Amino acid sequence: MIYSLLVLSSPVSGQGAQTAAAFAEAVLAAGHTVRRVFFFDAGCYAGTDLAVFPQDETDRLGPWIDLAEQQQVELVLCISSAIRRGQLDATEASRHEKPCASVHPAFTLSGLGELVDATANSDRLVTFGG
Numbered sequence: 828m829i830y831s832l833l834v835l836s837s838p839v840s841g842q843g844a845q846t847a848a849a850f851a852e853a854v855l856a857a858g859h860t861v862r863r864v865f866f867f868d869a870g871c872y873a874g875t876d877l878a879v880f881p882q883d884e885t886d887r888l889g890p891w892i893d894l895a896e897q898q899q900v901e902l903v904l905c906i907s908s909a910i911r912r913g914q915l916d917a918t919e920a921s922r923h924e925k926p927c928a929s930v931h932p933a934f935t936l937s938g939l940g941e942l943v944d945a946t947a948n949s950d951r952l953v954t955f956g957g
Contacts, residue, residue, distance in 0.1 A: 831945035834870035836956025838887035843956030848890035863945040874934035895933035
């Protein structure tokens, strides 16, 4: 079965983003496919490369990086949601004359068409947060 995920909640408020990462790991472990994870609204904060979490807290970025690098799961931040929240890749940082990128390279910025494509080419779209 092919799954795509839609993450709407910030990784620092609630459990939606963490649950989504755990769900993706479980789906892959069961032999299924995760086509794409699309982050929208506050979910875009999952892609930040600048957040630092205290040592006694769970790493909120690591599970996503592992999914991208080890399992080749595509991680897409909604570009309009992301840039509105200061989440910029190198291209957008340069275009908007900002001093640095703030999105981890495991994530890409793209439009809602990527969510539509994921939905059309997956058996299930599972939403986390809201």
